Amino acid sequence: MTVITVDFDGTLYKGNSFNAMFQLAQKEFTIKEWLVVGQGVVISAFAGLLKGREALRKQFFLSFVRSFKGRTEQELGDFFEKLVEIGKADINWPLIEKIHEHKKNGDEIIIVSGALHPFLQEFIKEVNLDVPIISTKISYDENGICTGDIHEYINGEQKVRHIQKWMKSKSIEEDTSVWAYADSKSDLPLFRFANHPVVVNPNKEMAIIADQYQWRVFQ
Numbered sequence: 001m002t003v004i005t006v007d008f009d010g011t012l013y014k015g016n017s018f019n020a021m022f023q024l025a026q027k028e029f030t031i032k033e034w035l036v037v038g039q040g041v042v043i044s045a046f047a048g049l050l051k052g053r054e055a056l057r058k059q060f061f062l063s064f065v066r067s068f069k070g071r072t073e074q075e076l077g078d079f080f081e082k083l084v085e086i087g088k089a090d091i092n093w094p095l096i097e098k099i100h101e102h103k104k105n106g107d108e109i110i111i112v113s114g115a116l117h118p119f120l121q122e123f124i125k126e127v128n129l130d131v132p133i134i135s136t137k138i139s140y141d142e143n144g145i146c147t148g149d150i151h152e153y154i155n156g157e158q159k160v161r162h163i164q165k166w167m168k169s170k171s172i173e174e175d176t177s178v179w180a181y182a183d184s185k186s187d188l189p190l191f192r193f194a195n196h197p198v199v200v201n202p203n204k205e206m207a208i209i210a211d212q213y214q215w216r217v218f219q
Contacts, residue, residue: 003172004102005163005190007182008113008120008135011200012099012127015090017115018057021064024083033067058153061116065138069148073118073140080118084126095181095200095218096127102179103131108172110134112163112190114155134162156186160193181218191215 009017025033068076103109109131111120117135124131136154139147154162167176180187180194183201188209191197199210200218210217 001172002102002105002107002177002179003163003167004099004107004109004179005159005181005194006095006099006109006111007180007184007187007190007200008111008115008123010183011181012092012095012111013087013090013115013123014092014201015087017119018060020083020087020090023086024079025064025067028079028082029067057114058155061114061136061153062150065116065146065150066148068138068146071146073144073146076118076138076146077122080116080122083119084122087123088126091127092200096129098218099129099131099181103129107179108170110163110166112154112159114153116150132166134159134166157189159187160189163190163193185209 006012009015068079071079099109109129110133111124111129111131112134113120114136117133117137120133120135124133134154137151139149139151141147152158163178164174167174177196178194179196179198180190181198181200182190183199183203183206185206191199191213197213197215198218199206199215202210202217207217209215
C-alpha cells in the first residue's frame with residue numbers, strides 16, 4: 001500500500017484562495033460583511049509582518065469565517081460551489097490526472113490543506129475525486145449555523161500529525177510508503193515525513209530546496 005498526500009493551494013489548485021474569495025465577496029457580500037472582512041485583513045497584515053505568511057493566511061481565513069456567522073451549512077455550501085466556478089481556470093489538471101492514476105493503482109489518497117473545508121469539498125466534486133480531506137473546518141452550532149469560528153488551522157507540523165492520526169485510524173502501518181505533493185516552504189515538515197516528496201510548480205526558493213535535497217519536481 002502507498003499513501004498519497006496532496007496539498008491544495010498552489011498544488012491541486014494553482015490559484016490562490018484569497019483572490020478567489022475576494023472576487024466572489026465583491027459580488028455577494030453586504031457592507032456589514034465587508035466591514036468584518038476588512039477588519040480581519042488589517043489584522044492579517046500585521047500578523048504577516050510579525051509572524052510570517054502562514055499567520056497571515058490563518059487570520060485571513062478567520063476574517064472570512066467571522067463574516068459567515070449566522071449562515072447555514074447549505075448557504076455556505078452554495079457560496080463555495082460558486083467559488084469553485086470562479087477558480088475553474090486555475091485547476092491543476094495535469095496533477096489531477098496524476099492523482100487519478102494513483103487512485104487507479106490502489107493507492108490511498110488524502111488531501112491535506114489549511115484551506116477551508118467546504119471549498120475543498122466542492123472542489124473534489126468538480127474534479128471527480130472521491131477522497132478524504134484534512135483541512136480547516138468551520139464551526140457550527142447544534143442547529144447547523146456558523147458560529148464565526150474555526151476548529152484548528154491545519155498547517156506545517158499539524159498536517160503531519162493529522163496524517164499520522166488518519167493512517168492509524170485506517171490501520172495503515174507506520175512504515176508504509178508516503179508520497180507528498182505540495183508547493184511551499186510551509187510544507188517542509190510534510191516533505192520530510194514522506195518517503196517520496198514531490199515539489200509542485202516550485203517558486204525560485206522551493207526549486208533551490210528541491211535541487212538541494214534531490215526531490216522530484218512536478219511542473
